[in-house]
Amino acid sequence: MALRQPLTQLSKRTLPSQFFRSTSIPAIHQHRSNLASISTPPVVNNGTNGKGTAIVFMNMGGPSTTADVGNFLSRLFADGDLIPLGRLQNYIGPLISRRRTPKIIKQYAAIGGGSPIRKWSELQSSEMCKLLDSISPSTAPHRPYVAFRYADPLTEEMYTKLLADGFGGGNGGRAVAFTQYPQYSCSTTGSSLNELWRWRGRLEGKGDVEGAIKWSVIDRWPTHPGLVEAFARNIEAKLQEYPPETRNNVVLLYSAHSLPMSVVNRGDPYPAEVAATVHAVNTRLGFKNPYRLVWQSQVGPSAWLGAQTSDTVENYIKKGQTDLVLIPIAFTSDHIETLYELDQEVIGETGLDSIKRVESLNGSEVFIKALADIAKTHLEENVACSQQMGLRCPGCVSEKCVESKKFFASQQKELTA
Structure with a gap:
């Protein structure tokens, strides 16, 4: 809330699923991990000016406490890339957010008082960077950052921290914007990149600026073998909870965040x-x-875009199909859509034990290894962004999108200078 060919330069390299089985990574539980104990080769900073490489995880984010819900919704409904409301966006957006805030506060209270997405994003990014230091010493040290679109840490906060840490602002340095939406949408990854481009212009200047951060983008990775393997293992684990004689008849419902048809049709x-x-x-x-x-x-x-997950579950129950497994296929960690919408609304209201949800990727060691492999390949190929990212939607009329795409594509000459 990404076809492998010819979506990205990452597509050129396909790894078998055995790759993610052959090298063990110590198990990750909550915030504890032994990845830091992995022996790392000597660091050689090649073209990073001694600072290493900043890896910026971009995502929608979520309110960490119920007190943050109002601001989160205000930012969300003000974003025309995510929820296009036309010329009345500045009026309708705040109206919708105010009306929805009390209801959404109750939902976050029901899952523990806030979204865990920041916790998981910070864990995933830090553990990935530790592993990346080991497998890509020439671009080390890799420094993790998180930039959320609608919640803290916002893109502005992340960019300010980059500058404070010695990146850009006349000092140069290398940063990778790594979308945590595996599948690209203009309303998610596109919106986050537009915001990043906007703050780059505000904080470092527009166009070619000497000593500015050199940016590149990992803009999609929908069929990376490690992502696929992580999903598959979690599905297999959940299917083991069904009797062997009925296991292969369980219906898998892959659930992704929907899009307005106006976005789909463009x-x-x-x-x-x-x-x-x-x-x-x-x-x-x-x-x-x-x-x-x-x-x-x-x-x-x-x-x-439909069919809606909730309607589908209800309709299958009416048809007598009650062995169902829901799989959050477009999310890389738990948040309100999994913990409340799927668990408590869609599944909980059925009262059926035979309807289950697959565990989210969260701290999956296979998933974190996949993230490190994606980043390593991207850094080796030294491309600013995928060829696919430069192609606008046929019905796109956004000048902001034009300028943002133009900027990130222009970073290629900075990377190869």
Whole structure:
């Protein structure tokens, strides 16, 4: 809330699932990990001016406490890239956010008082950087940062911290914007990149600026073998909770955050890229189970991409199909859409033990190893962004999108200078 060919330069390298089984990484539980104990080769800073490489995890974010919900929703509904409300965005957005705030506060209270997405993002980024120091010493040390679109730490806060840490501001340095939406959408990754471009202009200047941060972007990774393997293992673990005689008849419901049909119809690549992830995971699983791709989290009365997850579960129950497994296929960690919408609303309201949810990726060692491999490959290839990112949606009319894409593509000459 990404088809492998020819989506990204990362696509050129395909790793078998055995790669993610052959080298063990100590298990990660909550905030504790032994990854730091991995022996690392000597650090050689090649083109990083001694500072290393900043790896910036970009995501939507979520309110860490119920007191943060109002500001979170205000920012969310003000973003026309995510929820396009037209010329009345500045009026309708605040109105919707104020009306929804009391309800959403109750939902966050029900999952413990706030979103865990910051905790998981900081854990994933820090553990990935430790591993990346080991497998990519020439670009080490790798320094983790998190930039959320609608919650702290916001993009502005992250960029200010980069400058304080000696990146940019006349000092140069290398940073990678690493989207944590595996599948690209203009409303998610596109919005985060637009925001990053905006703050770069405000804090370092527009165009070619001597000594500014050299940016590159990992803009999608929908069928990376490690991502696929991490999903597949969690699905297999959940299926073991069903009796052997019925296990292969359990319906897999891959659930992704929906999009307004206005976004889909202008040519947004997200639906196809989510479908690519689903196909890759099912290929790894051997297509043993029937499955469907469904969509959740619709907001407002306008038309959204369906079928809706909640309607699908209800309709299958009516048809007598009650062995269902929900898989959050477009999320890389738990947040309100998994812990409340899926667990408490969609599943909880059925009262059926036979309807379950697959564990989110969270601290999966396979997933963190995948993140490190994606970043290593990106740094080795030394490309500013994928070729696919430069292609605008057929129906795009956003000048902000034009300028943002132009900026990140222009970083190629900075990387190869």
